[in-house]
Amino acid sequence: MAGCVVLLVSAAVASANLLTNPDFETGNFTGWSQGGWYNGMSGDAHSGLYGACFAISSNNIGENYFVAEQLVPVTGGESYDLSGWVRIAGTPTTSESFLELRWLNASGGSEGQFRTTPVAVQQDYALSTLLAQAAPANAVTARVALVVHTTATPTDAAWHTFDDISFEAVPEPGTLAMCLIGIGFGAIVMHRRRRNG
Secondary structure: OHHHHHHHHHHHHOOOOOOOOOOOOOOOOOOOEEOOOEEEEHHHOOOOOEEEEEEEOOOOOOOEEEEEEEEEEOOOOOEEEEEEEEEEEEOOOOEEEEEEEEEEOOOOOEEEEEEOOOEOOOEEEEEEEEEEEEOOOOOOEEEEEEEEEEOOOOOOOEEEEEEEEEEEEOOOHHHHHHHHHHHHHHHHHHHHHHHHO
16 A cells, blocks of 8 residues: 555656657657757667767868757746766767757747756766756746757767757655655555554
């Protein structure tokens, strides 16, 4: 019985990922807007079979931003967590990768923009996060973006890969308090049943 109460409370508190195809396991970019990206397989995935990849070469002239993005409805005043796994293979002498979160109002204007610390060196998958980001009161949409930035014309090849992206609403303290009250109430009921039974 106690296990059932904990599972029910955990389900109520747990937040759902608001992104479509966050792990790219469809084998394509369903839900994402992008140009020039590809679905890497096997070694390009943090988990599962696929990851979102962008290859940097000398064809990418000058400073540029290469973006795969998704627009997600949000509620102004609520907080959200953005996280994802980022990897760079090759020699990224003039490129970097990061996650970006931009709040948009009803007319599409920016209400604020944040990004994770850029990854600019070869590395295996590492978690990048923006935690407890409060949506401004006027925000109605979040633009969640995977960004590859070239700072100059590349002289070496690099492959930037993202996977298992998550964008979730942070449970409000009141929700957590109600869940704890529910757990306490369930424990009292179970204790009385055992004592009387």
